[in-house]
Amino acid sequence: xxxxxxxxxxxxxxxxxxxxxxxxxxxxxxxxxxxxxxxxxxxxxxxxxxxxxxxxxxxxxxxxxxxxxxxxxxxxxxxxxxxxxxxxxxxxxxxxxxxxxxxxxxxxxxxxxxxxxxxxxxxxxxxxxxxxxxxxxxx
Numbered sequence: 001x002x003x004x005x006x007x008x009x010x011x012x013x014x015x016x017x018x019x020x021x022x023x024x025x026x027x028x029x030x031x032x033x034x035x036x037x038x039x040x041x042x043x044x045x046x047x048x049x050x051x052x053x054x055x056x057x058x059x060x061x062x063x064x065x066x067x068x069x070x071x072x073x074x075x076x077x078x079x080x081x082x083x084x085x086x087x088x089x090x091x092x093x094x095x096x097x098x099x100x101x102x103x104x105x106x107x108x109x110x111x112x113x114x115x116x117x118x119x120x121x122x123x124x125x126x127x128x129x130x131x132x133x134x135x136x137x138x139x
Contacts, residue, residue, distance in 0.1 A: 001111040005123050006103035009130040013137045015067040015090040015098045021137050022070065022088060031136045034129035048072065053125055059086070075108075082110040100133065102126045 011018050021027075025038040040048035047058050050072070059074030062085070069089045076082035089101040103126075106118060 001109075001115075002105065002107040003111050003115060003118060004103060004105045005118055005126060006101065007123065007126040007130055008099055008101045009127075009134055010093075011098045011100050011134045011137050013098060014096055015092045018090055018098045018100060018133070018137050019067045021133060022090075031132050032129055033132055034125040042070075050074070053121075059084075063087075076110070080108050082106070082108040082114065100130060102130055 023042070025042070028035055028038055035050060035052055036054075037051040038048060040046060042048055042061055042064055044061055044064055046061050048061060049056065049058050057074045057076070059072040061070075061072050063069050063071035067090060069087065071085065071087045073083065073085045075084075083106065085105045087101070087103050087105075089103075091099040091101070093099060104122070106114075111118075
């Protein structure tokens with residue numbers, strides 16, 4: 001089964017300003033309520049260490065395009081059980097604002113069983129991070 005969770009928020013700043021906060025991983029504990037920790041060399045093909053609300057895993061970086069997109073793919077235990085492709089996208093609007101899109105594509109045999117939790121807890125976590133990012137960038 002496949003499932004996608006998608007959230008967006010409008011940030012009153014240019015993508016470069018949003019990107020600067022989004023990719024300052026050492027400061028995540030100061031403001032990020034969802035991604036509590038992100039460590040490692042962030043480049044395409046590398047493995048990073050991520051702590052999402054108490055769950056630690058080591059995803060592979062798929063995309064790292066400055067001021068545009070950061071994407072990783074992780075798995076729970078072994079591939080096919082519960083896999084997630086996490087995506088942060090930034091789109092510059094004509095008025096100088098940024099649309100920040102935060103989404104994840106899930107698939108694997110546990111997706112159906114976890115579907116309700118994804119719709120509630122995971123989506124709430126995405127929204128909380130989006131709001132915190134907006135507040136930090138706009139401060």
